[in-house]
Amino acid sequence: MIVDSMAIFILLGSFLLLVLIRFPIAYAVALSSILCLLYQGLPLTTVAQQMVKGISSFSLMAVPFFITMGYLMGSGGISEKLIALADACVGWMRGGMAMVNIVASYFFGGISGSAAADTASLGSIMIPMMVEQGYDDDFATAVTITSSCEGLLVPPSHNMVIYATTAGGLSVGSLFLAGYLPAAILAGTLMIGSYIISVKRKYPKGAKFNLLNLLKQFAVSFWALAAIIIVVVGVVGGIFTATESAAIAVIYSLIVSVFIYKGLDWKGVWKVLDQAVHTLSIVLILIATSSIFGFLLTRLNVPTLAAQTILGLTENPIILALMLNLILLVLGMIMDMAPIILIATPILLPIATSIGISPIQFGVMIILNCGIGLLTPPVGSVLFIGSAVGKVPIERVVKATLPFYVLMIVTLMLLTFIPSISLFLPSLFN
Amino acid sequence: GGQQGDKSGAPAEEKPVTLVYAEVNNLETIVGKTGLKFKEEVERLSGGTVKLDIQHSGVLGAEPDVLDAMLGGGGTIDMSRISAFALTSYGGEKSKLLSIPYTFTGREHFWKFATSELAPEFLLEPHENGTGIRGLFYGEEGFRHFFGTSPLNTMADLAGMKIRVSNDPVARGMVEGIGASPTVVSYSELYSALQSGVVDAAEQPIANYYGMSFHEVAPYMILDGHTLGAIQVIITDEAWDKLSPNQQNALVEAGKIASAYNRELSEGAENEVLKKLAAEGAVVVEVKDKGPWQAACADVIKESSASNAALYQKILDMQ
Amino acid sequence: MKAVFEMADKIKPFYDMIYKVVLFLCKLLLIIDIGITAMAVTGRYVSFIPDPAWSEEVVLTCMAYMAVLSAALAIRRNAHIRMTALDRYLPKKLISFLDMFADLAVMALGFVMIVVGWRYAQKLGSRGFYVSMPSVSRFWMYLPVPLAGVAMVIFEVETIVNQIKKIVLGEDSEK
Ligand code: NA
Ligand code: NA
Numbered sequence: 001m002i003v004d005s006m007a008i009f010i011l012l013g014s015f016l017l018l019v020l021i022r023f024p025i026a027y028a029v030a031l032s033s034i035l036c037l038l039y040q041g042l043p044l045t046t047v048a049q050q051m052v053k054g055i056s057s058f059s060l061m062a063v064p065f066f067i068t069m070g071y072l073m074g075s076g077g078i079s080e081k082l083i084a085l086a087d088a089c090v091g092w093m094r095g096g097m098a099m100v101n102i103v104a105s106y107f108f109g110g111i112s113g114s115a116a117a118d119t120a121s122l123g124s125i126m127i128p129m130m131v132e133q134g135y136d137d138d139f140a141t142a143v144t145i146t147s148s149c150e151g152l153l154v155p156p157s158h159n160m161v162i163y164a165t166t167a168g169g170l171s172v173g174s175l176f177l178a179g180y181l182p183a184a185i186l187a188g189t190l191m192i193g194s195y196i197i198s199v200k201r202k203y204p205k206g207a208k209f210n211l212l213n214l215l216k217q218f219a220v221s222f223w224a225l226a227a228i229i230i231v232v233v234g235v236v237g238g239i240f241t242a243t244e245s246a247a248i249a250v251i252y253s254l255i256v257s258v259f260i261y262k263g264l265d266w267k268g269v270w271k272v273l274d275q276a277v278h279t280l281s282i283v284l285i286l287i288a289t290s291s292i293f294g295f296l297l298t299r300l301n302v303p304t305l306a307a308q309t310i311l312g313l314t315e316n317p318i319i320l321a322l323m324l325n326l327i328l329l330v331l332g333m334i335m336d337m338a339p340i341i342l343i344a345t346p347i348l349l350p351i352a353t354s355i356g357i358s359p360i361q362f363g364v365m366i367i368l369n370c371g372i373g374l375l376t377p378p379v380g381s382v383l384f385i386g387s388a389v390g391k392v393p394i395e396r397v398v399k400a401t402l403p404f405y406v407l408m409i410v411t412l413m414l415l416t417f418i419p420s421i422s423l424f425l426p427s428l429f430n
Numbered sequence: 431g432g433q434q435g436d437k438s439g440a441p442a443e444e445k446p447v448t449l450v451y452a453e454v455n456n457l458e459t460i461v462g463k464t465g466l467k468f469k470e471e472v473e474r475l476s477g478g479t480v481k482l483d484i485q486h487s488g489v490l491g492a493e494p495d496v497l498d499a500m501l502g503g504g505g506t507i508d509m510s511r512i513s514a515f516a517l518t519s520y521g522g523e524k525s526k527l528l529s530i531p532y533t534f535t536g537r538e539h540f541w542k543f544a545t546s547e548l549a550p551e552f553l554l555e556p557h558e559n560g561t562g563i564r565g566l567f568y569g570e571e572g573f574r575h576f577f578g579t580s581p582l583n584t585m586a587d588l589a590g591m592k593i594r595v596s597n598d599p600v601a602r603g604m605v606e607g608i609g610a611s612p613t614v615v616s617y618s619e620l621y622s623a624l625q626s627g628v629v630d631a632a633e634q635p636i637a638n639y640y641g642m643s644f645h646e647v648a649p650y651m652i653l654d655g656h657t658l659g660a661i662q663v664i665i666t667d668e669a670w671d672k673l674s675p676n677q678q679n680a681l682v683e684a685g686k687i688a689s690a691y692n693r694e695l696s697e698g699a700e701n702e703v704l705k706k707l708a709a710e711g712a713v714v715v716e717v718k719d720k721g722p723w724q725a726a727c728a729d730v731i732k733e734s735s736a737s738n739a740a741l742y743q744k745i746l747d748m749q
Numbered sequence: 750m751k752a753v754f755e756m757a758d759k760i761k762p763f764y765d766m767i768y769k770v771v772l773f774l775c776k777l778l779l780i781i782d783i784g785i786t787a788m789a790v791t792g793r794y795v796s797f798i799p800d801p802a803w804s805e806e807v808v809l810t811c812m813a814y815m816a817v818l819s820a821a822l823a824i825r826r827n828a829h830i831r832m833t834a835l836d837r838y839l840p841k842k843l844i845s846f847l848d849m850f851a852d853l854a855v856m857a858l859g860f861v862m863i864v865v866g867w868r869y870a871q872k873l874g875s876r877g878f879y880v881s882m883p884s885v886s887r888f889w890m891y892l893p894v895p896l897a898g899v900a901m902v903i904f905e906v907e908t909i910v911n912q913i914k915k916i917v918l919g920e921d922s923e924k
Contacts, residue, residue: 022836022844023851024829026820027858034861043504044861048869048894053495055816056809056890058616064812065783113622156622165642166487168458172621172643238627240790241619247786273776281775281819282828285897288816298489299450299506342487346456377832384830395834494880498887501876502869519887520877561876592793597802597881613793614805 004040008300011036012334015293019378026286029379033292047292054291055284058243062117063283065246067389068276069253070124073227075272076257076264081221083129088217091206095198097130101140102147102190106183108228109151111235112242113158115374115382118148121246123389124279134204138400139197141390145382145397146404147190149371152337153183153364156242162338163363166345170359174426178360181421182368186411193407223256282388283381290379294335303331303343311348317355321416324348324357325369332373336381340370361422365415372408375401444479444674449665452496452510453486460571460637460699461511461661462486464692468663471684480677482509494519500563500666508669514568514660517556518598524555527742530734531604531656532724537570539749540658541693544568548744557667564670565662567685569692571635572700573655577644578631579624582652583715585723591630594620603730604656608723624648635659640703645712652715654723663688754918757910764907768825771818771900778815782808802881813893821900824855824908845916852909859901866894 014035018028030047037044073079090096101122109118123144130140152159155176164170207213218225230252231245240248257264264272297303310323327348331340345366352362374382377398387394415421453465469482490496490507493516499507501520514522515529527533534540543549544567553565576588589609595601597614605612610631615623623629625647632648633656639645663685670678707714717723724731735742785804792800823829836844874888 019832020835021847021850022831022833024831024855026829027851027855031854031858034858042506043502044865045502045504045869045872046499046506047862048866048891049495049499049502051894051897052813052891053491053498055813058619058805058809061782061786061808061812064779064815065786068779068783156625158618158622161618161621161642166456168456169641170643171646173646236626238623238625239794241615241623241626241628243616243619244786244790247783248790250783251787270776273779274772276779277772277775277815277819277822278826278828280779280815281823281826282830284812284816285820285823286830288813295490299485339489342456342489346487387830393833394830395832498873498877501873503872519880519883597805599802599881599883602802611793611800612802613800614789614802616805 003305004300007036007040008297008302008305010039011293011296011300016378025378025384026282026289029286029293030289033289033296036296046295050292050295051288053295054288060116060287062112062114062243062246063120063385064276064280065250066112066117066121067124067279067283068273069246069249070121070389071272071275071279072250072253072257072264072269073125073224074128075268076253077261078224078227078253078256078263079125079129080263081217081224081261082125083132085214085217085221085225086129087133087206088210088214092209094205095195095203096206097126097133097135098139098143098194098198098203099191101126101130101143102150102187102194105144105147105150106154106187107232109148110154110156110183111232111245112151113156114242115145115148115152115371116385117242117246118151119145119382119385120389121249122148123386127390135198136201136400137390137392138396139201141386141392141397142400142404143190143194144390145375145386146401146408147187148382149368149374149408150183150187152367152371153179153186155179157367159337159341159367159370160363163341163345163366166342167349167359167363170363174429175360175363177425177429178364178422179367180425182364182411182415185414185421186368186408189407189411190404193403197403223260227252227256279388283385286384287381290336290381293379294339297335298339298343303335303340304347306331307344307347311351320351320355321357324352324362325365325412325416328366328369329372332370333376334379335373336379337370337374340373341366356419357416358419358423360426361415361419364422365412368408368412368415372405372412375405444476444677445672446479446481447669447672447677448481448483449508449669450490450506451482451484452490452507453484454488454493454496454511456487457484459641460692460696461569463695464569464661464688465511465663467691468684468688471687472680475680475684476677480673480680497563500664501561503562503666503668505666505668507666509663509665511569511661511663514662515598515600515657518600520556520561521559522555523737524552524741526600527735527738527745528552528660529598529600529657530731530742531600531607531727532720532731533742533745534573534658535720535749536655537658537693537697540570540660542748543745544570544660544689546748548741553662556664562667563664564667565664566681567663567689569661569663569689570696571659571661572637572696573653574633574635574657574659575639575651575653575655576631576633577639577648577651579627579648580630580650581713582631582650584652585654585726587652588631592628594623594629594632600730600734603733604727607727607730609726620644621647636700636703636707640707645707645710649712650715651707651712652717654717654720656723656727661692754914757907757914760907760910764825764904767903768822771822775815775819775822778811778818782811782815785811803879806879806881810890810893813890814896817893817897818900820897821904824901824904827908845912849909849912849916852905852912856902856905856909859898859905862898862901863895864898866891866896866898870895 015032086100127140164172496510514525517525557564591610592613593610594615602612789804792798870891874886877887879885
């Protein structure tokens with residue numbers, strides 16, 4: 001194994017410095033990678049190669065499509081109908097829209113299996129919706145990004161497939177089953193947290209619950225609801241994959257907006273694309289350049305080094321369990337999910353099993369840890385997408401997310417120390 | 431790559447080098463273990479002057495990414511294990527012959543080729559083409575077979591199915607040949623796509639079929655063995671030229687040992703996996719006569735071997 | 750210094766036009782991506798609609814072009830995500846100095862991407878092809894990188910000219 005601590009220091013140090021002196025993050029990542037490459041005497045062509053590799057991921061395609069869909073729905077009258085319906089359902093309760101956001105991610109995020117796609121799709125519909133109803137934009141964004149992590153745990157989740165393969169001979173079916181309850185617990189904790197914040201910040205409360213009004217709204221929003229139903233039925237029913245569903249959803253929203261709700265004409269559609277491109281202009285380049293950074297961290301064996309350094313310190317099982325989470329959380333702050341799963345699993349899983357954590361439970365833990373990492377600075381794709389979609393600067397998003405980080409850590413502790421949350425459902429079916 | 435390691439007591443002309451070796455699969459797989467064996471032998475035979483830094487599980491990228499990095503030069507990745515057919519999109523006309531369906535009748539046949547005097551010619555093809563890489567040795571990860579969500583007893587059962595294959599023209603031609611429709615689904619979405627029914631079938635070597643748990647959602651496999659998953663270990667010319675003749679020789683000799691090890695491993699592992707599959711309820715059907723399959727794919731076989739027909743015949747004649 | 754102000758005013762309409770053209774291209778690429786993906790899905794069920802092997806690779810390449818071109822637009826709108834948490838505590842002069850530094854560094858980065866990216870695209874282009882389209886060179890897959898560099902440099906020129914104008918005239922000159 002190559003250990004080049006100076007190269008690691010240059011990479012991470014220059015990046016943090018550039019971020020602090022208000023360098024655009026997308027370019028700070030690229031510049032610090034270039035410095036590291038120069039120091040190591042490696043060719044700068046790596047930058048070109050990794051940038052293209054970073055964007056060339058088919059599952060990433062869902063993000064631009066869902067963002068486009070969100071803007072079409074917003075301008076074309078679909079979102080409006082969905083707001084009215086959600087209001088009729090939960091408007092009587094303080095923080096009701098936050099609850100809708102959290103519950104929607106359980107189902108919709110589960111379908112897409114990607115926190116980024118979930119934030120792009122639900123975020124671009126729900127954040128404007130919540131703001132319109134009187135919620136703060138930073139709170140709305142924080143709720144959106146944290147709840148999007150539910151989708152990583154609810155099957156089908158391609159990250160779980162990656163983990164199952166890496167862990168060796170694990171049943172993907174059992175792992176899928178293991179995700180339902182932890183995701184529900186995450187949703188539960190987030191709902192309690194959002195309720196408390198909503199009461200504290202005195203977010204609005206609508207009219208009393210009225211069944212007649214609810215039924216009426218259901219009828220009125222038929223075409224809007226159908227958009228969601230088409231995606232869910234299409235993916236579950238095997239008509240298209242999760243990524244493809246995003247393109248179908250765009251076409252559907254276009255048809256409903258232009259021909260049925262008539263909220264948009266073709267000129268309006270062309271304008272909507274401006275908004276989509278504006279948001280994408282911020283997000284995609286970040287994903288592209290972060291790929292160079294991740295490649296270098298991997299090549300410098302940073303995950304392996306981090307794991308080995310911390311794990312030598314103790315043999316106490318409780319502290320070890322906490323350490324496992326800590327390593328994953330720290331790696332999650334700077335790296336993307338898939339490489340962490342691939343690199344850390346073979347190193348950490350034996351330690352986890354030695355203190356009585358089963359491979360299935362550890363899989364759930366690793367997914368949630370990496371999920372939290374997607375929401376943290378300095379590198380966090382979901383945080384960036386949330387910030388772009390919600391039009392809220394990242395530091396405000398991070399500040400508003402602070403209580404939610406705590407809630408997620410609480411959930412993580414529950415999952416770490418109560419194995420049956422993860423293992424109950426798989427044991428029922430075996 | 432090519433970083434200087436710690437200075438051990440090596441002869442003056444042999445600068446100790448560490449070569450970065452990319453492996454797409456994890457170390458528990460046949461190819462992963464082959465890489466480990468190769469590393470062990472290289473380090474032993476070179477007296478520790480050549481070290482391999484194996485970056486496994488695809489952390490440095492999928493096969494095309496790794497190849498693009500190696501072809502770009504400069505030593506971010508010095509070596510890697512790739513499937514032989516990956517070279518097809520880099521002008522590997524000879525390598526392409528190895529991925530033509532129903533070429534190899536069995537393991538014996540492939541290994542006759544891999545240890546023949548024809549093999550070095552194939553391995554050096556990218557170097558001759560000026561691509562800047564060269565192959566060191568061949569190996570295999572078992573025959574690729576079709577598997578699906580409904581019973582597969584004969585070729586006719588595949589007809590009309592949506593089958594996920596990689597998007598290269600030869601694989602698609604094969605699927606069209608047997609009367610099915612090729613469908614593009616990314617590998618990471620394949621498990622879910624089989625579960626939900628976006629595709630009805632796919633094809634993989636037995637080890638991957640079990641390793642990715644595909645048998646949980648598509649428990650029917652038919653052992654048609656359309657192509658042998660031929661693999662090879664490659665090194666950039668840049669890294670190769672940096673080595674002393676002794677070190678180069680160590681790589682070649684280590685390659686022979688790793689190649690033989692791979693053969694043994696692959697065969698044993700496959701039988702073991704077949705037992706596990708049977709125990710876990712997968713239905714695996716043998717194919718007695720591959721004649722009809724071969725006939726169905728005649729067009730694509732002819733088309734893909736046309737540019738090197740004489741060479742292709744040589745491979746066929748080795749059986 | 751007067752020359753700089755005049756230049757800033759003169760190039761504005763020119764940049765407005767480039768911006769429009771690039772934005773138009775990005776929208777077109779987005780439409781192509783959505784269209785091809787939807788076509789490929791439909792093609793699996795409707796026989797007269799094609800489900801081509803190249804759909805995935807073409808979609809990803811278009812996406813790469815859109816990503817780099819739109820990123821340059823974000824430079825002009827000053828929309829790239831950055832950490833502004835410390836702004837409150839820093840003197841205004843220092844902030845404009847840091848912005849200037851960032852803009853110059855991004856422009857340098859743009860030049861690096863042009864040189865390195867072009868060399869790489871050419872090299873790979875001479876050695877490889879798209880998997881699904883054996884006649885299309887890999888050059889097109891990597892061309893977005895030097896293109897990104899060109900777009901970055903172009904839009905940074907305007908930004909830097911405006912920065913100089915701002916520094917010389919002070920904050921008030923901002924419209
Ligand atoms: Na949500
Ligand atoms: Na992070």
